[in-house]
Amino acid sequence: MVSADPETIEVQIENPGMRRGFIDVPGWLFEMKGLSPSAKWLYVTLLGYAGTSDHCGPGYEQLMRDMDCSRNSLARSIRALKKRGLLEAMKQGHEWNCMYFLKTPAEVQS
Numbered sequence: 001m002v003s004a005d006p007e008t009i010e011v012q013i014e015n016p017g018m019r020r021g022f023i024d025v026p027g028w029l030f031e032m033k034g035l036s037p038s039a040k041w042l043y044v045t046l047l048g049y050a051g052t053s054d055h056c057g058p059g060y061e062q063l064m065r066d067m068d069c070s071r072n073s074l075a076r077s078i079r080a081l082k083k084r085g086l087l088e089a090m091k092q093g094h095e096w097n098c099m100y101f102l103k104t105p106a107e108v109q110s
Contacts, residue, residue: 023048028105032084039080041067043087046100057099 025044032040045066049056058066064074081087088101 026104032105035084036077036080038067038069038073039077039084042074042077043081043102046087046102050100050102055099055101 023044025047029040029043042063045063046056046058049058060071060074064071067074067077069077078087078089082089085105086103088103089098090101091098
């Protein structure tokens with residue numbers, strides 16, 4: 001149920017099974033211009049893995065399943081986030097395993 005008042009938005013989740021597993025997404029991500037929807041979706045996906053930490057380490061195969069995308073599409077999204085300073089990746093062992101560090105853009109850190 002959504003409130004009809006445009007000043008107040010209230011969302012009530014009626015299905016108890018949907019009350020868990022939500023990810024808090026920062027508003028600045030939606031407002032960021034020049035970043036592809038798939039790069040934004042990758043950031044949200046990594047937020048879900050990171051939980052309350054600033055890093056996470058899902059493998060490429062898992063991320064491709066989560067995002068329903070190809071290896072090339074995932075690589076483009078990773079490059080886009082790195083270019084914008086939103087992601088650092090540190091390789092761990094196998095070629096496609098990384099530890100990802102999520103960053104906040106400088107303009108919203110202050």
